[in-house]
Amino acid sequence: MSSEVKVFYNKCVENSFCENKSDLSKSSCSVKNKNQINNKILYKGILVYAEQRHGKLANIVYELLNNGRKLADELNTTLSTILIGYYDDENDIKIKSQELINNGADKVYVCNNPVLFEFQDDSYTNILVQLIIREKPEIVLISATNIGRSFAPRIASRIYTGLAADCILLKIDSETRNLQQIRPVLDGKIMATILTPDNRPQISTVRSNIFNKIKTKKERKGEIFYFNTNPKLLKSRTETLGFIKNVDDEKTIKIEDADVVVAGGKGVGESKGFELIKELAKILGGVVAASKAAVDANWISSMYQIGQTGRTISPKIYIACGISGQIQHNVGMASSDIIISINKDHTCPMMQIATYALKGDMYEIIPKIIKKIKLYKKT
Numbered sequence: 151m152s153s154e155v156k157v158f159y160n161k162c163v164e165n166s167f168c169e170n171k172s173d174l175s176k177s178s179c180s181v182k183n184k185n186q187i188n189n190k191i192l193y194k195g196i197l198v199y200a201e202q203r204h205g206k207l208a209n210i211v212y213e214l215l216n217n218g219r220k221l222a223d224e225l226n227t228t229l230s231t232i233l234i235g236y237y238d239d240e241n242d243i244k245i246k247s248q249e250l251i252n253n254g255a256d257k258v259y260v261c262n263n264p265v266l267f268e269f270q271d272d273s274y275t276n277i278l279v280q281l282i283i284r285e286k287p288e289i290v291l292i293s294a295t296n297i298g299r300s301f302a303p304r305i306a307s308r309i310y311t312g313l314a315a316d317c318i319l320l321k322i323d324s325e326t327r328n329l330q331q332i333r334p335v336l337d338g339k340i341m342a343t344i345l346t347p348d349n350r351p352q353i354s355t356v357r358s359n360i361f362n363k364i365k366t367k368k369e370r371k372g373e374i375f376y377f378n379t380n381p382k383l384l385k386s387r388t389e390t391l392g393f394i395k396n397v398d399d400e401k402t403i404k405i406e407d408a409d410v411v412v413a414g415g416k417g418v419g420e421s422k423g424f425e426l427i428k429e430l431a432k433i434l435g436g437v438v439a440a441s442k443a444a445v446d447a448n449w450i451s452s453m454y455q456i457g458q459t460g461r462t463i464s465p466k467i468y469i470a471c472g473i474s475g476q477i478q479h480n481v482g483m484a485s486s487d488i489i490i491s492i493n494k495d496h497t498c499p500m501m502q503i504a505t506y507a508l509k510g511d512m513y514e515i516i517p518k519i520i521k522k523i524k525l526y527k528k529t
């Protein structure tokens with residue numbers, strides 16, 4: 151770990167106009183004038199929310215940092231990130247912070263408190279709002295996960311700015327410093343570019359598996375700022391009574407993280423047909439997924455759905471079995487490295503975008519592929 155990382159404790163992050171900047175816990179200031187916080191010139195830098203669950207950073211954080219770094223370089227500004235949660239070992243915080251720095255952050259803000267162990271809308275919103283008001287980033291990037299989707303709109307409304315949700319591409323207009331926030335609309339039929347031209351910060355939630363998520367091991371230098379908030383801001387109107395883990399057939403590999411995904415669609419014909427899909431996925435060391443039509447037919451749970459209203463993935467290999475490739479499905483898998491389509495209809499969109507299009511009945515083709523792989527594995 152780099153020894154050059156600077157660490158600051160307990161700096162006020164509530165309001166940069168506040169005279170009591172040195173000790174946040176004594177500060178009680180709050181922003182009351184919405185014109186004050188929407189003065190564009192005062193806003194500089196990019197802030198990424200470093201989402202974690204029970205201490206583990208979400209994969210999308212690395213994607214946001216990679217993208218945030220590029221945007222920051224284009225704007226010739228700094229990239230900060232905020233880690234909210236609870237780590238009982240100080241060393242863990244340093245390791246996580248250094249990981250964030252290595253992946254592009256110049257500054258890491260840490261808010262560590264036992265009451266923040268589980269995500270809560272109220273307290274997490276309060277903390278991020280405080281930091282935004284104090285640091286005035288011109289862009290805030292938040293993951294389009296359940297957590298991000300839940301608290302990003304609260305943050306935007308609290309600081310009188312706009313929010314572009316579920317973005318799949320972010321670009322900078324270097325002249326105006328406006329962020330072009332691009333996302334599918336009208337059932338994915340067109341891509342809309344959303345601007346927040348008058349207010350700052352520009353807040354976007356960003357879908358996972360869109361940007362490069364390669365973790366870097368290169369040591370970078372950065373600063374770590376610890377801060378405590380006013381205890382009343384840590385209060386929440388909700389309470390987490392327990393945490394039930396999603397029990398997944400694949401147990402260890404999440405669809406979003408899998409290198410190989412084998413998906414079944416309406417062409418599977420019946421729920422039993424997914425046994426064949428599972429067998430192919432297993433022999434390839436991959437996971438099962440599905441189209442909405444298969445989910446709607448109750449052949450498989452909605453947690454496996456890929457697409458606009460499901461998950462977004464970018465595996466090395468995506469095998470679509472009996473999936474026609476409608477736009478609402480394709481927005482969730484189009485960035486896969488290799489697309490293999492097995493379909494009776496060679497004219498359907500999935501066969502057109504496929505790297506390898508196998509025309510025929512999946513019940514004839516898949517057993518042949520499985521047989522070949524078994525043979526190959528034996529030799």
Ligand SMILES: Cc1cc2nc3c(=O)[nH]c(=O)nc-3n(C[C@H](O)[C@H](O)[C@H](O)COP(=O)(O)OP(=O)(O)OC[C@H]3O[C@@H](n4cnc5c(N)ncnc54)[C@H](O)[C@@H]3O)c2cc1C
Nearest residue numbers: 415416417441442443457458459460472473474479494512
């Ligand atoms: C607002 C909105 C949101 C949506 N969100 C999503 C989403 O997130 N994800 C999603 O997937 N869809 C979504 N949809 C639905 C989407 O429009 C399509 O209806 C759906 O993706 C079709 O699924 P499919 O390709 O499995 O079925 P179909 O379009 O019916 O295609 C079945 C395919 O299977 C082939 N086939 C049939 N039998 C066989 C066989 N034995 N062997 C090989 N091939 C065979 C056929 O030739 C056909 O191409 C959404 C729709 C709307 C309006």
